[in-house]
Amino acid sequence: MSARDRILGRLRTALADPERPQPEREAAVAARLRGEGPHAPVPAFAQAHGQARLTQFMAKLEAVDATVSRVSSLPELPRALAHELRNRNLPAEIRHGADPAFAGLDWGAISASTGIGRIEEPATLSRARYGMAETGTLVLASGPDNPVTLTFLGETHFVVVFEDDVKAGLEEVWAGLRGSGLDPRTVNMVTGPSRSADIGQKLQLGAHGPVALHVFLVSGSGLTDA
Amino acid sequence: MSHAHPTTPAFKSNSRDALANANLQTALRNARGHFVDKRAAAAAKVSEFEQIRDAGREMKNHTLAHLDLYLEEYEARVTAAGGHVHWAESAEDARRIVLEICRSVNAKTVNKGKTMISEECGINDHLAANGITPVETDLGEYIIQLRHEAPSHIIAPAVHVTVPEIEAAFRKAHAHLPPDRDLSDNATLQMEARRILREKYFQAEVGITGANMLIAETGQSVIVTNEGNGDLSQSLPKVHIVMASLEKLVPTLDDAATVLRLLARSATGQEMSVYTTFSSGPRRSEDPDGPEQYHVVLLDNGRSNMVGTEFQEMLRCIRCGACMNHCPVYQSVGGHAYGWVYPGPMGAVLTPSLIGVEEGGQLPNASTFCGRCESVCPMKIPLPRMMRHWREREFEKRLTPSAARYGLSLWAFFARRPALYRFGTRMGMKALRRLAGGRGRLASLPLGGGWTGERDFPAPQGKTFMDQWKEARR
Numbered sequence: 158m159s160a161r162d163r164i165l166g167r168l169r170t171a172l173a174d175p176e177r178p179q180p181e182r183e184a185a186v187a188a189r190l191r192g193e194g195p196h197a198p199v200p201a202f203a204q205a206h207g208q209a210r211l212t213q214f215m216a217k218l219e220a221v222d223a224t225v226s227r228v229s230s231l232p233e234l235p236r237a238l239a240h241e242l243r244n245r246n247l248p249a250e251i252r253h254g255a256d257p258a259f260a261g262l263d264w265g266a267i268s269a270s271t272g273i274g275r276i277e278e279p280a281t282l283s284r285a286r287y288g289m290a291e292t293g294t295l296v297l298a299s300g301p302d303n304p305v306t307l308t309f310l311g312e313t314h315f316v317v318v319f320e321d322d323v324k325a326g327l328e329e330v331w332a333g334l335r336g337s338g339l340d341p342r343t344v345n346m347v348t349g350p351s352r353s354a355d356i357g358q359k360l361q362l363g364a365h366g367p368v369a370l371h372v373f374l375v376s377g378s379g380l381t382d383a
Numbered sequence: 384m385s386h387a388h389p390t391t392p393a394f395k396s397n398s399r400d401a402l403a404n405a406n407l408q409t410a411l412r413n414a415r416g417h418f419v420d421k422r423a424a425a426a427a428k429v430s431e432f433e434q435i436r437d438a439g440r441e442m443k444n445h446t447l448a449h450l451d452l453y454l455e456e457y458e459a460r461v462t463a464a465g466g467h468v469h470w471a472e473s474a475e476d477a478r479r480i481v482l483e484i485c486r487s488v489n490a491k492t493v494n495k496g497k498t499m500i501s502e503e504c505g506i507n508d509h510l511a512a513n514g515i516t517p518v519e520t521d522l523g524e525y526i527i528q529l530r531h532e533a534p535s536h537i538i539a540p541a542v543h544v545t546v547p548e549i550e551a552a553f554r555k556a557h558a559h560l561p562p563d564r565d566l567s568d569n570a571t572l573q574m575e576a577r578r579i580l581r582e583k584y585f586q587a588e589v590g591i592t593g594a595n596m597l598i599a600e601t602g603q604s605v606i607v608t609n610e611g612n613g614d615l616s617q618s619l620p621k622v623h624i625v626m627a628s629l630e631k632l633v634p635t636l637d638d639a640a641t642v643l644r645l646l647a648r649s650a651t652g653q654e655m656s657v658y659t660t661f662s663s664g665p666r667r668s669e670d671p672d673g674p675e676q677y678h679v680v681l682l683d684n685g686r687s688n689m690v691g692t693e694f695q696e697m698l699r700c701i702r703c704g705a706c707m708n709h710c711p712v713y714q715s716v717g718g719h720a721y722g723w724v725y726p727g728p729m730g731a732v733l734t735p736s737l738i739g740v741e742e743g744g745q746l747p748n749a750s751t752f753c754g755r756c757e758s759v760c761p762m763k764i765p766l767p768r769m770m771r772h773w774r775e776r777e778f779e780k781r782l783t784p785s786a787a788r789y790g791l792s793l794w795a796f797f798a799r800r801p802a803l804y805r806f807g808t809r810m811g812m813k814a815l816r817r818l819a820g821g822r823g824r825l826a827s828l829p830l831g832g833g834w835t836g837e838r839d840f841p842a843p844q845g846k847t848f849m850d851q852w853k854e855a856r857r
């Protein structure tokens with residue numbers, strides 16, 4: 158008998174309940190996996206709507222030491238990025254993935270390259286699939302569009318989120334992820350720049366991941382007005 | 384020091400040493416209150432916090448009652464995503480499985496995200512003994528690895544180390560750097576560790592992480608961290624190994640939400656930790672990065688024997704650390720005194736379950752029974768009641784009279800220390816007032832079921848007698 162069979166066997170014996178035949182137990186599990194609950198209450202701060210949702214999202218981002226700026230349309234992004242790079246004394250360089258949102262952009266004086274994260278990355282750029290107003294969280298899905306290493310190797314990480322992709326809370330994010338088939342190898346929820354309190358119990362930013370996190374909140378769905 | 388040989392039976396002499404250790408006491412004083420205040424503020428901001436705790440308890444009870452079925456569902460989803468599930472009955476099984484995977488890719492270096500299950504299995508020593516270098520990448524774990532120590536806290540592993548001790552460890556370990564470099568503040572220390580570990584991420588062939596949850600619905604493993612080291616450890620090497628114990632299962636993403644809303648608030652007072660990462664299988668064919676292999680080592684190591692017993696509820700634990708942060712005994716002696724992987728109240732219940740009552744049976748006596756741990760446990764685990772169960776078991780097993788006396792003398796050891804006793808009663812009063820919800824009456828009292836079943840217990844109104852006495856003298 159394998160370790161698997163022995164472990165499962167012990168559990169089955171311990172959990173056997175004469176009052177609840179096996180088909181009944183199986184039905185309970187199937188129902189829960191189908192999403193029939195029971196469900197925990199959804200906190201009020203995970204249910205914001207409309208403009209209040211965007212306001213909460215931005216406030217929560219700042220509460221977790223991220224910064225945020227609004228961008229009126231995607232073609233405006235290179236200018237907004239150039240401005241941020243300059244203000245932060247960073248070189249005019251950016252590393253990003255193959256996300257279609259970045260494909261047709263004119264980067265001007267910024268030298269942009271496409272690919273995965275390398276050992277030294279002063280600045281990286283990703284597009285989050287969702288923003289989440291509940292906690293000021295960015296939800297990134299790994300893949301060729303947004304390689305996962307860009308999220309962790311950039312000294313400063315810039316993230317684009319479209320306003321229409323800002324969700325109220327975890328429940329809405331799950332609905333979105335389930336809708337798209339849950340295909341990515343990793344879904345990365347990012348809430349502020351990396352930090353640690355392991356040295357003297359004093360919180361410091363920039364432990365292994367980004368020292369700074371900046372969000373470009375782009376109007377609408379990111380589609381340019383014709 | 385590693386956990387290969389528990390020093391749990393020596394809890395009393397460990398405690399005496401800890402109380403006499405000036406550096407340790409400085410570090411503990413520095414941390415004290417820190418976690419307590421942050422957790423209280425975070426919980427108070429969520430008006431639904433109590434209902435979410437109840438939902439968490441219900442969810443874990445349901446999962447544990449159907450654990451055989453959820454494990455099968457989970458395994459099927461991992462396999463469908465191209466991953467491998469390895470079942471480990473014991474720590475020894477887990478060591479063998481991890482070593483085999485590492486050898487299959489000729490690994491020389493293995494990067495570790497923070498994982499208590501790896502501690503429980505003694506993975507580092509085993510890899511090192513077989514010529515493979517384990518590198519702890521969590522900053523706290525890195526510090527204690529350099530100091531050849533075990534973690535003293537489940538989420539703040541280096542909480543017992545002072546800043547000057549960290550500087551000394553870095554100067555010794557990073558001998559290739561200029562000896563006259565300035566390491567005078569926390570920021571330069573963190574920056575130095577960051578630079579050194581950044582290179583290591585690119586060298587390892589295998590990355591090992593733990594898991595805060597395994598989701599049956601999706602076959603994902605979830606890690607919750609603040610540093611990003613767990614993500615670099617799993618994204619850069621060829622192979623990602625997840626080490627997780629059976630009870631990490633949750634049914635669905637919605638159930639994961641319940642845990643996420645409780646975990647960070649209870650642990651560090653954050654609303655959400657910085658990185659919550661859901662991983663499934665190896666990299667997809669079109670992916671430019673991520674691991675080529677994904678393995679999950681599912682550890683039992685005594686847990687299936689807890690199912691169906693009075694200790695089953697302990698398996699609801701989400702490893703937030705709140706119980707130890709609020710424990711007067713832990714606050715006074717730190718984590719190492721407990722002598723094995725899991726310290727504090729959760730360790731006092733879990734350790735005898737996992738390594739046996741003969742080795743771990745003293746820990747349930749390491750308590751002032753103030754009830755604070757249960758009042759802050761997000762999963763509402765009745766920790767004091769389970770410690771009492773262990774004492775009863777110890778009695779039933781008719782352990783030698785000297786062992787039984789040992790239990791009493793351990794209680795006396797703490798009761799005789801006035802500072803600790805005062806601290807304990809003060810914390811207890813705060814907790815009781817909170818339970819009473821300002822009504823001044825408690826309908827039920829932790830540990831006092833028999834008594835409060837008959838009448839209401841008056842909630843403590845003021846300060847302890849000692850506090851009042853001291854104030855009156857000023």
Ligand code: SF4
Nearest residue numbers: 700701703704706760
């Ligand atoms: S027993 Fe409760 S408080 Fe302690 S670590 Fe586990 S979940 Fe947290």
